Amino acid sequence: MIQSLHIKNYALIEVLNISFPEGLTIITGETGAGKSIILGALGLIMGERADTKALYDPTTKCVIEGRFKVGEYGLRDFFVDNDLDYEDELIIRREITPSGKSRAFINDTPANLKLLQSLSAVLIDLHQQFDTLDIHQMGFQLRLLDALAENKALLQSYQEGYRAYSKAKSRLEQLRNQNASANLELEFKRFQFTELQEAELLADEQESLETDFASLSNAEDTKRSSAEAFQFLCESEQSIVDQLQTLTQSLQSSAKVDPVVAELQERLLSLTEELNDIGTSLERHAEATDYDPERIQEMQARLDMIYRLQKKHHVTSIEELLAIQEGLQKDLSLFENVDEQIEQLTKQVETAEKKLRQQAQELSKKRRAVGPTFAQEVATTLADLAMPAAQLVVDIQELPQLSLTGLDEVQFLFSANKGSAPKPIKNVASGGELSRLTLVTKSLVASAMALPTLIFDEIDAGVSGDVALKMGYILRKLSNHHQVVVITHSPQVAARADEHLFVYKKEDGDRTMTKVRQLAAEERVRAIAVMLSQNPPSSSALENAKELIG
Numbered sequence: 001m002i003q004s005l006h007i008k009n010y011a012l013i014e015v016l017n018i019s020f021p022e023g024l025t026i027i028t029g030e031t032g033a034g035k036s037i038i039l040g041a042l043g044l045i046m047g048e049r050a051d052t053k054a055l056y057d058p059t060t061k062c063v064i065e066g067r068f069k070v071g072e073y074g075l076r077d078f079f080v081d082n083d084l085d086y087e088d089e090l091i092i093r094r095e096i097t098p099s100g101k102s103r104a105f106i107n108d109t110p111a112n113l114k115l116l117q118s119l120s121a122v123l124i125d126l127h128q129q130f131d132t133l134d135i136h137q138m139g140f141q142l143r144l145l146d147a148l149a150e151n152k153a154l155l156q157s158y159q160e161g162y163r164a165y166s167k168a169k170s171r172l173e174q175l176r177n178q179n180a181s182a183n184l185e186l187e188f189k190r191f192q193f194t195e196l197q198e199a200e201l202l203a204d205e206q207e208s209l210e211t212d213f214a215s216l217s218n219a220e221d222t223k224r225s226s227a228e229a230f231q232f233l234c235e236s237e238q239s240i241v242d243q244l245q246t247l248t249q250s251l252q253s254s255a256k257v258d259p260v261v262a263e264l265q266e267r268l269l270s271l272t273e274e275l276n277d278i279g280t281s282l283e284r285h286a287e288a289t290d291y292d293p294e295r296i297q298e299m300q301a302r303l304d305m306i307y308r309l310q311k312k313h314h315v316t317s318i319e320e321l322l323a324i325q326e327g328l329q330k331d332l333s334l335f336e337n338v339d340e341q342i343e344q345l346t347k348q349v350e351t352a353e354k355k356l357r358q359q360a361q362e363l364s365k366k367r368r369a370v371g372p373t374f375a376q377e378v379a380t381t382l383a384d385l386a387m388p389a390a391q392l393v394v395d396i397q398e399l400p401q402l403s404l405t406g407l408d409e410v411q412f413l414f415s416a417n418k419g420s421a422p423k424p425i426k427n428v429a430s431g432g433e434l435s436r437l438t439l440v441t442k443s444l445v446a447s448a449m450a451l452p453t454l455i456f457d458e459i460d461a462g463v464s465g466d467v468a469l470k471m472g473y474i475l476r477k478l479s480n481h482h483q484v485v486v487i488t489h490s491p492q493v494a495a496r497a498d499e500h501l502f503v504y505k506k507e508d509g510d511r512t513m514t515k516v517r518q519l520a521a522e523e524r525v526r527a528i529a530v531m532l533s534q535n536p537p538s539s540s541a542l543e544n545a546k547e548l549i550g
Helices: 035-045 076-081 113-123 138-148 152-180 182-199 205-217 219-235 240-250 252-257 259-288 293-312 318-384 431-444 465-479 521-532 539-549
Strands: 002-010 013-019 024-029 062-069 089-096 102-106 109-111 124-127 391-403 406-415 453-457 484-487 499-508 511-518
Touching (some): 002 035, 013 035, 013 511, 024 035, 024 465, 035 062, 035 453, 035 511, 089 113, 102 113, 113 124, 138 318, 138 406, 152 318, 152 391, 182 293, 182 318, 205 293, 219 240, 219 259, 240 252, 240 259, 252 259, 318 391, 318 406, 318 431, 318 465, 431 453, 431 465, 499 521, 521 539
Parallel strands (some): 024 484, 024 499, 124 453, 453 484
Antiparallel strands (some): 002 013, 062 089, 089 102, 102 109, 391 406, 499 511
16 A cells, blocks of 8 residues: 655645555545646656656756555565565655656666556556556456455465476476487487597596607607717717816816815816716616607507597587586486386376366356356446446356466456447446446455555546445445545545545745645535535535535
């Protein structure tokens, strides 16, 4: 339900705060006082397009904010699905800047107009825009019928089963399609897997193979160059080591008397020993290096196979090939089990469908049982509201397949005039007829289903006297279960209010502003008396107003 509406800088409103209690709130006022402006502001937080021409002060932004209690609407999943913070108290805010930029917020989270429209449709049923009324929608008509048939528990059980059934049926179709093209794909995957399995790949072998292959391929050059280097350093007639030893000996006498020469001689001795050691290492490496053409050929073949598999599978490492091998193994396992899965799933789907059809038939039976009685009650009540020839037909057709709501397609057919064949509501009902039809249908299910805040704009247009009185009682009855807001010119309707708000204009300097005030008991009597007669009201009108309220 809506708790309050804050309007700032909109049309003729500078600042306005309106509180809406539970029950029936009546809004009255002279024509042109600004009642439609309040509905316009409400429309903005319902996602309607904004117009900067509606700003009271064109230099300041317009702000419309509505507060709602939503704990009973089951909206938590809606908020989660749309990444919104959920609280039982909801705040919707709309801002319009002088430049024309419009912003919307749901609990301080920015939201687009489409999201605002989806949410507000659950919160507010504004009977002004007749092309968007839920009474037009076949889904709402079915929910209304289910509420009357007390199908809530059965329908919930059916829908839980239907969702599981749909999921299983979809999986079964997927498996059957997979199985139909499985033979060729299975053979191809088996060939790929066998090829990789027989390769016996090791995660770290490629790098070591490439290193060893490079080394063995150059073994002859390595052996020759190492031996030659050894000879040049240590074994030839004029080897470097021999020449260094000769040079060292030539410094022997000078080193005894000259410390600098002694130090240099010591460094030459160290260099000679290091070169001797290097020569020995070169000799050992030359002796240890063997050229093995067979091993080279084996390594070349192994590397060629690895490169071929990598190119075939469009990868660059053995780790990736092993991952592909593991994936192929899992796929083959699934293929092998698919026939068994299809058999099990087929039985599961058949069992679930049998149970769902039984539940759907029970739902249909209960719907068909309440439909005629409901239609008759609607016609009887509409006759009291100056629509004596009105006729409602609850048309229930059987669907060829199970749906989320069973096997029924429900559509309300309506005729307002004698001799006219009932047709879908949106094709035949005028605005006033549609408002009365909506009022009657919702009053009959008020205690059986959750409804949004119902707002009626001059639902009593064209009726007066006893008809308006009966309409007031219907609104009152409806408000016992749901929040109802009515804009009216009818004193008979206004007399049924729990809360009476009066809209008026006030001049302030060179500006005219729309204001709203809550009427106390005596003010209500006078306001209704004015609606009955004139301003100021006569004494008889005041008495009549007291009688109406009483």
